[in-house]
Amino acid sequence: MTGNHLKKQLWALEAYANSAKVLSHAKTPEELIQGVCEGITKQYPYVIAWVGIAENNPEKTVRVAGMSGKAKAYAQGIFVTWDGNKPNGRGPTGAAIRLGEPQMMRDSELDPNFAPWRERAALYGIRCSVGIPIFADEKVIGALTVYTCEPDSFSAAEIDLFQNLANEIGHGLALLQERSLLEEERKRRELAQQRLFDSLELTIGAMATTMEMRDPYTAGHQKAVAKIAQAIAKEMGLDKDVIHGLKMAALIHDIGKVSIPSELLTKPTKLSPLEYSLMKEHVNNGYLILKDIPFPWPIADMVRQHHERLDGSGYPQGLKGDEILMGARVLAVADIIESMSSHRPYRPALGLNKAIQEVLVEAGQGKLDPTVVQAAVKLYDRGELGEKMDK
Known part of the structure; x- marks a missing residue:
């Protein structure tokens, strides 16, 4: 190998190394292409590197997707096509796209196919160039074109190296496009899911409004329980x-x-055993109302289970332990805290401290989930539970 050949290879290897650094880190096609071009032109004698994308329009134009180099003003505004019937399509870039093979212009002062750009190239000291096809899914999508300030700057070895780099560009662009499509699909699904959630929340809001019109107390109770339940759940992680x-x-x-008859909901005295039995049916009735609505959460089951207890002493099904959903266990604690802390038609509010003492007792008796209760106690100790009581 002659010293001149070795020098050419060292130039190409250094340019390849500079460019390869961006291939695995680029997040957009523009970043990938520009990074490769800048990597190439850091190395002498490469004065311009640009990537052109073949457009399938009647003129078969080549769109500049990225460019770098001290002589890049030469290529700015230049017209290139990959149509072989036009003079502007017979240079290295157009021919590489059209033929799918590397095309070299050894000397700008001698190559007849370079005639349309010869005078302009002389102004910027351009003497040699090579066009390398870029493939994606075995189809030519464009070309990487590199210009130098010395004639005959590329041997077969350097061209192979730049072809490998062009292949990496094509692979990287295809991967980024795939990621982009996946991201668009993810966003589309998230939007569809959000619309579904919004629709379901409107449904729930309409139900809550219905309750408020019939029984303002119950509606206020539900909103306060929701705040407490959310705070406990967040505390639990x-x-x-x-x-x-x-x-x-x-x-x-x-x-x-x-x-439930409104006179029972607002009765100022303690309910009779028969009335209490009728009142307990509200959990089953709630389940029947909600069970056929396609919520993405087990809302109907949580509603039916929020009066169940871990030891099986609750209602309506007498579920035990893990048979009870975690959401229902949180609801049970939040429901007791809010109910005891608030006024009832048949008694005044008992206060938050009394409510916390009650859930601690029931947790100790194996009725309430101790993990849920401890989370509520932590909120209480920090003074964060009282603010959740505002309706």
Whole structure:
């Protein structure tokens, strides 16, 4: 190998190394292409590197997608096509795209196909160039064109090296496009999901409004329970989606009371055993109202289970332990805290401190989930639970 050949290879290797650094880090096609071009032109004698994308229009134009180099003013505004019937399509770039093979212009002063650009190239000291096709899915999509300030700057070895770089560009562009499509699909699905959530929230809001029109107390109770339940769930570190579903369930956890006579809901004295039995049916009624609505969370089951207890002493199904959903366990604690802390038609408010003492007792008796209760106690100790009581 002659010293001149070795020098050419060293130039190309250094340019390749500079460019390869950006291939794995680029986040957009523009960043990838520009980074490669800049990497090439850091190395002498490469005065311009640019990537052209073949456009399938009647003129078969080549769009500049990225460019770098001290002589890049030469290529700015220049017209290139990959149509072989036009003079501007017979240079290295157009021919590389059209033929799918590397095309070299050894000397700008001698190559007849370079005639349309010869005078302009002389102004910028351009003497040699090579056009390398860029493939994506085995189809030519454009070309990487490199210009030098010395004639006959590329041997077969250097051209192979630049072809490898062009292949990496094509692979990188295809990968970024795939990622872009996947990202667009993800955003589309998220938008569709958000629209569904918004629709479901409107449904829940309409239900809560119905309750408020019939029984303002119950509606206010549900809103306060929702705030407390969310705070407890966050303290427990539950997933955001789980917390969202819990909020929705809490806002309508007493929806079944629409079937309870209003005189029972507002009775100023203690309910009789028969009346209490009728009142307990609100959980089953709520389940029947909600079970056929396609919520992405088990809202109907949480509503039915929020009076269940871990030891099986709750209602309506007498569920035990893990048979009870975590959301229902949180609702149970939030429901007791809000109910005891607030005024009832048959008694005055008992206060937040009394409510906390009650849930601690029931947790100790195996009725309430101790993890949920401890989260509520932490909120209480920090003074953060009282603010959740505002309706």
